[in-house]
Amino acid sequence: MLKKIIPIILLGVFLIADFGYSQELQTPSNEEDIKAALTGGVPMGRWKEGLLYEGVRPMPWLKSAANWFPGTEEVQPNEMRITFMGTAPNIRPGQMNTSIYVELGNGDNFVFDMGEGAVANYVAARVSLNQIKHVFITHLHVDHFGSLPYLWMFGTWAGGWHEPLTIHGPSGRTPEYGTKTMVEGMKMMLGWHRDAFSVFPVGKGWDIQVNEFDFRDNGGVVYEKNGVKVIHWQRSHAKDGASGYRLDWNGMSMVWTGDGRPSELDIKYAKGVDLYITELQPEVVEINAGVQGVPPFLARYTIDTHHTPAYAAGYLANQIQPRLFMTTHMNFDPFLNEETVAEVREHWKGPFHFGAPDGIVVNMTKDAVWVREGILPDFPNSRAPQMNFDNGQLVVPHPPKSREEIQEPFVREQQIDPEKYYPAGYMPHLLEEWPVEGDLVVPMDQLPDNLKASMGAHWRLKKKNQKILEEQAKEESDK
Numbered sequence: 001m002l003k004k005i006i007p008i009i010l011l012g013v014f015l016i017a018d019f020g021y022s023q024e025l026q027t028p029s030n031e032e033d034i035k036a037a038l039t040g041g042v043p044m045g046r047w048k049e050g051l052l053y054e055g056v057r058p059m060p061w062l063k064s065a066a067n068w069f070p071g072t073e074e075v076q077p078n079e080m081r082i083t084f085m086g087t088a089p090n091i092r093p094g095q096m097n098t099s100i101y102v103e104l105g106n107g108d109n110f111v112f113d114m115g116e117g118a119v120a121n122y123v124a125a126r127v128s129l130n131q132i133k134h135v136f137i138t139h140l141h142v143d144h145f146g147s148l149p150y151l152w153m154f155g156t157w158a159g160g161w162h163e164p165l166t167i168h169g170p171s172g173r174t175p176e177y178g179t180k181t182m183v184e185g186m187k188m189m190l191g192w193h194r195d196a197f198s199v200f201p202v203g204k205g206w207d208i209q210v211n212e213f214d215f216r217d218n219g220g221v222v223y224e225k226n227g228v229k230v231i232h233w234q235r236s237h238a239k240d241g242a243s244g245y246r247l248d249w250n251g252m253s254m255v256w257t258g259d260g261r262p263s264e265l266d267i268k269y270a271k272g273v274d275l276y277i278t279e280l281q282p283e284v285v286e287i288n289a290g291v292q293g294v295p296p297f298l299a300r301y302t303i304d305t306h307h308t309p310a311y312a313a314g315y316l317a318n319q320i321q322p323r324l325f326m327t328t329h330m331n332f333d334p335f336l337n338e339e340t341v342a343e344v345r346e347h348w349k350g351p352f353h354f355g356a357p358d359g360i361v362v363n364m365t366k367d368a369v370w371v372r373e374g375i376l377p378d379f380p381n382s383r384a385p386q387m388n389f390d391n392g393q394l395v396v397p398h399p400p401k402s403r404e405e406i407q408e409p410f411v412r413e414q415q416i417d418p419e420k421y422y423p424a425g426y427m428p429h430l431l432e433e434w435p436v437e438g439d440l441v442v443p444m445d446q447l448p449d450n451l452k453a454s455m456g457a458h459w460r461l462k463k464k465n466q467k468i469l470e471e472q473a474k475e476e477s478d479k
């Protein structure tokens, strides 16, 4: 009996002793063994597996190298972050038309195309709508600008009071087909909405600007400020007035071609770009007819008059030689994906990723680039409006109109007396009139901490990064 109990007691003592997870010290393996294990499979001094490429690797500041969770990572001073907010010509929950968001380390950001529904992905990616001030439209197919009315109206409501939205876009062959006319038409369409929202603070929000450039002016500069330069060139997309864009900043560049047939102009203006993004269509018109019900002749005709076949996309990439090639404005479907890669690979052997489905994010510095799936929630809430607190004040402009000016009294008088529906003893102080006379000006030290923190987040990041960039520039010039 005792013989059996003693080992059990000893085992118990051993288990209790081990409960702290302390490990007994062991004799180290010899250096040769350690070296063999830690460098095994690294014959060239670095791991080389599959089709990994030089410079394609995650950055150390990414919270997860596998996925991007919006709101968890700051854009670094020397970084360009590109997010695909809409990735197809069609609209479906995971692909909301076409839109590409570009954020720079200096705090600037730019939108390229703003297709219908894409605005939902901006909200999900924690972009405040009042942060969007420059939208570059490649052409006036509605899958590239359909979200503008919502962005303009609700971006103004949500704090877009101090800087107007600027729409950059090509002219048409005649004025009626230019970007200016589209914006004039949008103003007319939004007449009721704009007047209705004039009971809110709108400030400069209603002063929408249009920068319409001559579509024929190939290589012309559309935008140049803070070291950022955007140029454009013509695309062959059935009708005059389709353009591609290239953005250069801080020794890095990206191209979004918009839609169009493969062209020598693309090679000329995109040559040597870091990130080259174009659209494509794989050669599966008959299979697609079975899946989507599009008659093959209609698909074939649409591609051959408007779009870039996947083979041509690979051909262009090989001519342009970017650090990373991406394609978007494409259906992300299992029956298409392998085919698409195979067709692109006919000519392009370098780094390639899909700019689809929505939420794909690219982090890029001068020596590294990394692509991840962004996790966009289905039911996001808006990020707080982002304010510039350089003056140490929150300024809320006075609404240009009151309800009395835009509504007859009759229907207001029919409103039910709130005493009838609020519970006994509970009666909120209703704000039926705007509470102040002129502009409301709140010094920052009188703002509640949560508002100061949430509304000033981007302003603080921009100041921090700009200081680092200035110091770097000074160091460069001192050398």
Ligand SMILES: [Zn+2]
Binding pocket: 089, 098, 141, 143, 144, 259, 329
């Ligand atoms: Zn399109």
Ligand SMILES: [Zn+2]
Binding pocket: 139, 141, 237, 259
């Ligand atoms: Zn188009």
